[in-house]
Amino acid sequence: MTRNAPSTEDKIKEAARKLFVEKGFGSATTRDIAECAETNVALVNYYFRSKENLFQAVFQESFAQTFVPIAGILNDDLPLEVKIYKFVDQITDLLKRAPMLPIFILSEMRGEHAPMCQAMQQAGAMQPADGFRKQLEEEAAKGHIRPVDARQVEANLMALVLFPFLGMNILKMKHQMSDEDFSKFVDERKKVVPETILAYLRSGLV
Amino acid sequence: MTRNAPSTEDKIKEAARKLFVEKGFGSATTRDIAECAETNVALVNYYFRSKENLFQAVFQESFAQTFVPIAGILNDDLPLEVKIYKFVDQITDLLKRAPMLPIFILSEMRGEHAPMCQAMQQAGAMQPADGFRKQLEEEAAKGHIRPVDARQVEANLMALVLFPFLGMNILKMKHQMSDEDFSKFVDERKKVVPETILAYLRSGLV
DNA sequence: GTCTATAACGGGATAGAC
DNA sequence: GTCTATCCCGTTATAGAC
Numbered sequence: 001m002t003r004n005a006p007s008t009e010d011k012i013k014e015a016a017r018k019l020f021v022e023k024g025f026g027s028a029t030t031r032d033i034a035e036c037a038e039t040n041v042a043l044v045n046y047y048f049r050s051k052e053n054l055f056q057a058v059f060q061e062s063f064a065q066t067f068v069p070i071a072g073i074l075n076d077d078l079p080l081e082v083k084i085y086k087f088v089d090q091i092t093d094l095l096k097r098a099p100m101l102p103i104f105i106l107s108e109m110r111g112e113h114a115p116m117c118q119a120m121q122q123a124g125a126m127q128p129a130d131g132f133r134k135q136l137e138e139e140a141a142k143g144h145i146r147p148v149d150a151r152q153v154e155a156n157l158m159a160l161v162l163f164p165f166l167g168m169n170i171l172k173m174k175h176q177m178s179d180e181d182f183s184k185f186v187d188e189r190k191k192v193v194p195e196t197i198l199a200y201l202r203s204g205l206v
Numbered sequence: 207m208t209r210n211a212p213s214t215e216d217k218i219k220e221a222a223r224k225l226f227v228e229k230g231f232g233s234a235t236t237r238d239i240a241e242c243a244e245t246n247v248a249l250v251n252y253y254f255r256s257k258e259n260l261f262q263a264v265f266q267e268s269f270a271q272t273f274v275p276i277a278g279i280l281n282d283d284l285p286l287e288v289k290i291y292k293f294v295d296q297i298t299d300l301l302k303r304a305p306m307l308p309i310f311i312l313s314e315m316r317g318e319h320a321p322m323c324q325a326m327q328q329a330g331a332m333q334p335a336d337g338f339r340k341q342l343e344e345e346a347a348k349g350h351i352r353p354v355d356a357r358q359v360e361a362n363l364m365a366l367v368l369f370p371f372l373g374m375n376i377l378k379m380k381h382q383m384s385d386e387d388f389s390k391f392v393d394e395r396k397k398v399v400p401e402t403i404l405a406y407l408r409s410g411l412v
Numbered sequence: 413g414t415c416t417a418t419a420a421c422g423g424g425a426t427a428g429a430c
Numbered sequence: 431g432t433c434t435a436t437c438c439c440g441t442t443a444t445a446g447a448c
Contacts, residue, residue, distance in 0.1 A: 008431075023317040026232025030424060043432065045425055067376075100316070107313030109375045110306070111229040117379045126380050151381055151391070152398045156366060158373065163365030166372055169315045170273075173323045174332050175357055185357070192358045192406075199409035200402040214413075236442065249414065251443055415448075423440075430433075 009047045011037040017058050021104040025055050025113065059108060059116065064125060066101050069094060074154065075131035080139055081198060088161055088193045092186055095165045102162045129154055136201075145201040153197065160193040215253045217243040223264050227310040231261050231319065265314060265322065270331060272307050275300060280360065281337035286345055287404060294367055294399045298392055301371045308368045335360055342407075351407040359403065366399040 006014070015037035019028040030051050034041045048054035073087045095102065109117055120126060133150035140147040164171060164186050172182055212220070221243035225234040236257050240247045254260035279293045301308065315323055326332060339356035346353040370377060370392050378388055 024230055024232055024313065026230055026234075027317060028232075029422080031422085040433065041424075042426080042434085046431075049425095051424065103313055103316065106372055106376070107230065107309055110309065111233060114375060117375050121379050126376075128380060149394070149398075152394065155370060155373075155377065155395075156398070156402060159365040159369030160362060162373075163369055164361060166312055167361075167364065167368075169320060169323050170312070170332075171361065173327050174334060188355070188358065189361075192355075192362070195409065196362060196402060196406040199405035200398075203401065203405035203409070235440080237440080246415065247442075248416085248444080252413075255443095257442065413448105415446100417445085417447100419442105419444075421440105421442080424438095426437075427435090428433100429435100430431105 008037075008039060008043060012039065012044055012047055012054070013058065016054050017062070020055060020058050020108075021062070021100045024104075025108055030054075056116075059105070059113075060120070060125075062101055063105055063120060065098070066094070066105060068125065070158065071127045071129055074129040074157075075127070077131075080135060080145070080201075081194075083135075084157070084194045084197055085190075087157060089190050091161050092190055095162070096183065096186065099165045099168060101165075103166050103168075106166070139201075143205070146204050148201065153201070156200070157193075157197060160189070160196060164189065214243075214245060214249060218245065218250055218253055218260070219264065222260050223268070226261060226264050226314075227268070227306045230310075231314055236260075262322075265311070265319075266326070266331075268307055269311055269326060271304070272300075272311060274331065276364065277333045277335055280335040280363075281333070283337075286341060286351070286407075287400075289341075290363070290400045290403055291396075293363060295396050297367045298396055301368070302389065302392065305371045305374060307371075309372050309374075312372070345407075349411070352410050354407065359407070362406070363399075363403060366395070366402060370395065 012033065015033045016028075019032050019036060022028070023032075030041050030044050033054070034044050037044075044051075044054065048057065070087075070091060073083065073090060076083055076086075078086065129150070132154060136145070136148055136150045136153060139145045164182075168182065171177065171185070175181070175185075177185065218239065221239045222234075225238050225242060228234070229238075236247050236250050239260075240250050243250075250257075250260065254263065276293075276297060279289065279296060282289055282292070284292065335356070338360060342351070342354055342356045342359060345351045370388075374388065377383065377391070381387070381391075383391065
């Protein structure tokens with residue numbers, strides 16, 4: 001089972017992924033995409049019928065690639081502390097390989113494409129992290145952590161992990177970071193972020 | 207001193223702000239903008255010479271409106287705990303009035319417009335929060351908090367405050383929030399976020 | 413300053429040959 | 431499946447009358 005040469009369809013989708021993520025739906029053109037895929041516009045429309053269609057395909061894959069693992073780990077059956085470290089570690093590594101995915105998803109999910117949200121909600125791409133909520137309630141009942149709003153804790157986790165990638169350009173500029181500096185910075189956060197979350201959960205206990 | 211009717215130039219800039227923020231540079235058209243400002247495309251180019259020019263004007267104002275207050279409060283001369291509460295409170299209220307600003311700024315700061323970053327860096331729009339760093343060092347020396355990397359703490363603060371607005375659509379969808387629910391959610395964060403930051407700073411002290 | 417009209421170009425999409 | 435050529439429309443920008 002050797003690695004096949006990618007089909008034209010795949011090359012187009014890859015090119016589309018690259019350019020949509022980099023420039024957004026409005027600024028990426030089908031001509032760009034065709035050229036980047038080393039074909040022509042006719043083939044783009046042959047395989048995907050329209051730019052909008054191609055975008056939907058790319059967006060949904062990107063969304064699944066990012067947010068399904070997030071919900072997955074949160075609902076895993078693991079001790080709380082282990083889970084939080086695992087979450088930060090794995091999502092950080094995932095994002096280091098695709099740093100523009102979060103800003104792409106969040107920025108395209110407005111304006112004309114805002115209705116997509118609802119569509120994906122119904123497609124079940126967006127599980128409410130119920131397992132995580134229950135776990136927090138149980139730990140609070142046992143007195144291991146203080147009682148908390150699970151939505152707030154989940155938002156904090158997502159915020160702390162995603163933000164450096166969302167604001168990558170600003171961070172690099174502000175602190176004059178090279179790519180390598182940035183990579184170190186987010187690796188350090190594999191320690192900082194879980195400590196932050198756990199300090200909050202454990203604060204105010206008698 | 208009564209409220210003057212807005213000049214044509216101001217109406218155009220307002221319309222541009224609305225549409226650029228809502229749809230992004232690529233998807234907003236000068237026709238949209240002209241119509242929204244109740245004029246015509248000729249006047250848009252009369253006042254701003256090009257779409258790109260108009261965009262720059264709008265973007266720089268938006269950037270200053272968002273990130274200058276952030277750096278400002280962090281460098282204020284206030285006790286640490288007071289400052290953190292003030293920061294979260296004021297930035298949250300600011301963003302409640304302009305919830306799309308953060309996603310607009312971060313999403314436009316890529317691709318073709320990425321070079322803008324450097325331009326604004328040099329324009330001094332991006333002070334490194336040096337006062338805040340020194341304050342954290344002093345407090346650590348006094349044993350009030352543990353020794354920390356100021357960049358990480360600053361990133362945490364920004365992340366926790368900005369993220370709900372960056373991910374507004376996802377949050378609302380995920381938790382089935384109305385506008386009012388969302389407003390309550392971010393108001394609750396005026397307590398959660400400072401507690402989170404302070405718990406981290408104070409954790410591990412003997 | 414403001415308008416109408418139009419130029420000049422680039423965009424998405426398709427027809428039709430191979 | 432793949433290509434070239436082309437259509438048609440929307441877009442940015444400008445010319446020129448008022």
